[in-house]
Amino acid sequence: MRAVRLPPPAPVDNLRLTTLPLPPERDGWVRIRVEAFGLNRSELKLRLGLSVGVTFPRVPGIEAAGTVDAAPAGSGLVPGQKVVAMMGDMGRTYDGGYAEYTSVPLSQVIPVDTDLPWEVLGALPEMVQTGYGSLTVGLALGPGQSVLIRGGTSSVGLAAAALATWRDATVLSTTRRPDRLALLKEHGVYHPCSTPVKSRPLYASCTRTVSTPPSTSSARRPRRPRGPARPRRSRRAEQGDARAGHAPLAAGQRADGDAVSGAGPARAHTA
Structure with a gap:
């Protein structure tokens, strides 16, 4: 079968059209004759080497649309039936949809009943x-x-x-x-x-x-003015003051004992 294969991550020119053996029949897996497949950003990341857990060389493609070529007994699928498949490490740890045939786990296969043309159906999953x-x-x-x-x-x-x-x-x-x-x-x-x-x-x-505009607004609300911040002192420093016989600073009072004009109740301030 013909397939697009990617060696280790490389520029797009390294995607090669090649000939590979037909995927073998496997218990619990469905072999699909691919009629169309979509292009996804996930495959761009794979080609750039940004995907995790991928082994190379690899046939990319996290989705495909086509017909059943071979299916496990008791799966309810029959040869020629229209299906789509996607995700589940497709095109990452096993070969994906950039090929004439792909083999995927039964759990990734979705039967479809549609008259949509393949080029449309292939873009949907x-x-x-x-x-x-x-x-x-x-x-x-x-x-x-x-x-x-x-x-x-x-x-x-x-x-x-x-x-x-x-x-x-x-x-x-x-x-x-x-x-x-x-x-x-x-x-x-x-x-x-x-x-x-x-x-x-x-x-x-x-x-x-909209007759009733949403209440959410992207504009920031103006900040309310704040009074001068109380000088920050660590708990260790306050404990040292207590051992030395110094009373802790009161709200609105500086270390020299003078009051700070306009100071309010003690509160935490952030810069």
Whole structure:
């Protein structure tokens, strides 16, 4: 089979198209005929040598879409069935999706019933998993709640918006390009927000769309004026004063005995 293989971490030119043996059938593993696979930032980190626990040479790819070529007895999978696979050290400790065939643990395989073209289906697994995991495990988003999605026109942002709408949540999404606001509306975003300049507050244009602006503000509140800080003295120094017969300093009193104008009750101050 043909596969893209990476020797030890190196520039992108070191990704080589090569010929490798077909992965053998293994108990508890599914061999997939790969039709499409997505590109992920994880693979960039792997190529740069920033991933932990990776062995080389390696066929990268943490996701793939295709059909079952061989499956364990009793798995419920049949040859030719459409499936996707992702994560679980795929493309890290065993060869991943950058190949015509890949073999992955049964637990990493998800059957799918879809008429989507392969080039679309191949881009979904990790993208949808990221959006779904963020909304459910990360936020426990429920019906009637609201969620703000930064970078709403990215692939993960659009997937998260669709999933949040499916969960009956109110979706706000941001984009730096005002010409993409209509795109967000088309994908079910209830409140598209434009933030074209990085220095603008987070809700710069959302407040013109949402009837009740969020109470959160990115602007800092002014600090209240403070009185002069009491000179810091360690507990050891105060114990030494007590042994020497000196009374500890009172609030608003300097070591020379003079009062400090405007001093309030003793309190801890930070610089």
